[in-house]
Amino acid sequence: MTTISLKVEFSGGLELLFSNQRSHAVTIPSTDPATSKPTDLQNLIFYLRDNLLKERVELFVETDTVRPGILVLVNDTDWELEGEGDYVLKDNDEIVFISTLHGG
Amino acid sequence: MAPRTCALCESAKAMLKRPKTGQQICRDCFFYVFETEVHNTIVQSKLFQPGDRVAIGASGGKDSTVLACVMKTLNDRYNYGLDLFLLSIDEGITGYRDDSLETVKRNQQQYEMPLKILSYDELYGWTMDAIVSQVGRKNNCTFCGVFRRQALDRGAAMLHVDHIVTGHNADDIAETVLMNIMRGDIARLGRCTAICTQGEDTIRRSKPFKYAYEKEIVMYAYFKKLDYFSTECIYSPDAYRGHARVFLKELEAARPSAIIDIIHSGEAFEVREEVKATQRVQQTCIRCGYMSSNDLCKACTLLEGLERGMASAGITDRGRKQLESQGPAPDNLRTIPFFKLPLGNPTIAIESTS
Known part of the structure; x- marks a missing residue:
């Protein structure tokens, strides 16, 4: 099974849901076993929810995407320019999740 | 998706979609428009x-x-x-x-x-x-x-x-x-x-x-x-x-x-x-001089409640009445220093940079 390696970062308070650790090295299969399609950002969100999230799932995922108010960056670019959940992940991609819901 | 170019400079790679306008812009143009909009707000107001x-x-x-x-x-x-x-x-x-x-x-x-x-x-x-x-x-x-x-x-x-x-x-x-x-x-x-x-x-x-x-x-x-x-405030x-x-x-x-x-x-x-x-x-608080819509400002009422062990005094009408029924505030009650708007030069110390 081929895999891809990613650097995943959480900030803006979101790291508190992930063992209070900002940066994580994540290795996931390059194709989604259920659909045999290449792994996309939505698959990653579910993977993080099922494998790295420690508490309060409702603060990270809502229905099939991240909760409104969480910004996602793909290699420093707003994911809204990259197809959001449909973005197909590549080896060594850097994915950043930032919560905007915490106080200022 | 092929990388898009910035709608403003038409040369650099777009990195952000602006929520206000839907425009796709690069990092440097984003800094410029964000700062300029705040500047315009400051100038116009x-x-x-x-x-x-x-x-x-x-x-x-x-x-x-x-x-x-x-x-x-x-x-x-x-x-x-x-x-x-x-x-x-x-x-x-x-x-x-x-x-x-x-x-x-x-x-x-x-x-x-x-x-x-x-x-x-x-x-x-x-x-x-x-x-x-x-x-x-x-x-x-x-x-x-x-x-x-x-x-x-x-x-x-x-x-x-x-x-x-x-x-x-x-x-x-x-x-x-x-x-x-x-x-x-x-x-x-x-x-x-x-x-x-x-x-x-x-x-x-x-x-x-x-x-x-x-x-x-x-x-x-x-x-x-x-x-x-x-980090979220620890008190709910x-x-x-x-x-x-x-x-x-x-x-x-x-x-x-x-x-x-x-x-x-x-x-x-x-x-x-x-x-x-x-x-x-609006009037000023008789105890501390801060603006207030009653004789006592909200902070003085809350503080008096805390000091006299009846914290609900500043929160509910019932608490307020309960406090009043206990008699007037004692003379040695802790109060907030009297508030005056500043005139002249500051005399207080600020944090040192070291």
């Missing part, structure tokens, strides 16, 4: 005069950190001629405010601005930790909100500033509009969208980020690698605001202009004169 002394209400969080950075940038770029200060309130919340104040102390050096920290303990004789241990976690946000508002004015008076700016952004203001509608609070609805507020006895306060989306503030902080602190956050916030974020996800649209709705409400006439006239 005539917020400052050359020579003004301005305190930035700094919590160490994203909004005030970005505000400090942008105010410094614009003051240098457009020669506003402002003296800028950082003003932080230490509520006395272990594991929350003590950490965020470390961020503010770093900001002081990064932006080369003098910093004043005023604590609840110094001003009221109570930290939030002590208040929560007496009142529990139900009404503690009331104490914190009332005490912070007054502490900011008093800290500003100590710095002899003309003006306080806060990091309230478009999302915050839209939330407040929604909350005031849901509570039927017409008086607050009428003034919550004002960019600048000033009573007779208070220091001018304004919100240069009134039209800045939270998403852009966070992206600005991320792209500039600004140093900010983001304002639950009502939390619901308004989630609702607003869901509206924004469906239609990004929702935030500006709600602010516009708030601005467009006209409060009839006869409704305005029923609002309380």
Whole structure:
């Protein structure tokens, strides 16, 4: 099974849901076993929810995407320019999740 | 997807979709338009005069950190001629405010601005930790909100500033509009969208980020690698605001202009004169001199309740009556120092930069 390696970062308070650790090295299969399609950002969100999230799932995922108010960056670019959940992940991609819901 | 080019410079790679306009722009054009829009807000609303002394209400969080950075940038770029200060309130919340104040102390050096920290303990004789241990976690946000508002004015008076700016952004203001509608609070609805507020006895306060989306503030902080602190207050956050916030974020996800649209709705409400006439006239507190709509200001009432072991005195009518039935306040009651608007030069010490 081929895999891809990613650097995943959480900030803006979101790291508190992930063992209070900002940066994580994540290795996931390059194709989604259920659909045999290449792994996309939505698959990653579910993977993080099922494998790295420690508490309060409702603060990270809502229905099939991240909760409104969480910004996602793909290699420093707003994911809204990259197809959001449909973005197909590549080896060594850097994915950043930032919560905007915490106080200022 | 093929990389898109910036809609403004048409050369660099687009890195951000602006929620206000849907425009796809690059990092450098984003910095430029974000800063320029704040500058336009400041100029159009005539917020400052050359020579003004301005305190930035700094919590160490994203909004005030970005505000400090942008105010410094614009003051240098457009020669506003402002003296800028950082003003932080230490509520006395272990594991929350003590950490965020470390961020503010770093900001002081990064932006080369003098910093004043005023604590609840110094001003009221109570930290939030002590208040929560007496009142529990139900009404503690009331104490914190009332005490912070007054502490900011008093800290500003100590710095002899003309003006306080806060990091309230478009999302915050839209939330407040929604909350005031849901509570039927017409008086607050009428003034919550004002960019600048000033009573007779208070220091001018304004919100240069009134039209800045939270998403852009966070992206600005991320792209500039600004140093900010983001942990939720450990004493349960304002639950009502939390619901308004989630609702607003869901509206924004469906239609990004929702935030500006709600602010516009708030601005467009006209409060009839006869409704305005029923609002309380402002006076000054007989005990501490701060502005108040009763003989005693809210902070003095809350403090008296704490000191006399009847914390509900400042929260409910019943608590107030209970306190009054116990007789007048004792002479040795701890009170807040008398408030005077500043004249002349400041004499207080600010934090050293070392």
